[in-house]
Amino acid sequence: MPHHSCTEPEETSLTSFHERLESLDGFVALVDKAKTVRGISTHGKAFSKDLLRVEIIGPGGPHLTVVNFPALIHSETKQQSASDVELIQDSVKSSMREPRSIILAIVGVNNDYAN
Numbered sequence: 001m002p003h004h005s006c007t008e009p010e011e012t013s014l015t016s017f018h019e020r021l022e023s024l025d026g027f028v029a030l031v032d033k034a035k036t037v038r039g040i041s042t043h044g045k046a047f048s049k050d051l052l053r054v055e056i057i058g059p060g061g062p063h064l065t066v067v068n069f070p071a072l073i074h075s076e077t078k079q080q081s082a083s084d085v086e087l088i089q090d091s092v093k094s095s096m097r098e099p100r101s102i103i104l105a106i107v108g109v110n111n112d113y114a115n
Contacts, residue, residue, distance in 0.1 A: 003049035012051055013037060047084050049091065067095060 002014040019030045019058065040046040046094045072092060076082045094110065095101050 001051040001053050003051075005049065047087050049087060 006014065012087050014037060017034065019033065021027065021030060034052045038052070040048055053065075071078050073085050073088060074096040075083060096103060
């Protein structure tokens with residue numbers, strides 16, 4: 001799902017990305033492909049305002065959307081810039097403004113300094 005700030009070519013590229021899986025076996029590869037389409041790489045852009053939307057469809061399933069944000073970060077590090085901090089906080093705050101959102105915050109016991 002392209003962010004509203006995308007250019008038309010970026011939006012076209014993102015909206016044309018569709019994958020179908022019959023099982024969860026190829027899920028990791030699908031996420032890797034989505035990262036490439038969104039311009040996320042190990043040595044480049046670490047985060048994106050665009051969302052990866054995954055629909056799981058089956059009989060009797062609930063109508064539910066799950067958005068997995070990267071960990072909230074409050075300070076920049078060698079791997080995370082000040083703009084990354086702002087991007088993530090803006091994305092989370094936007095979801096929090098939605099009255100039907102339920103926020104489940106998970107904090108690992110190995111929480112690092114940046115979090």
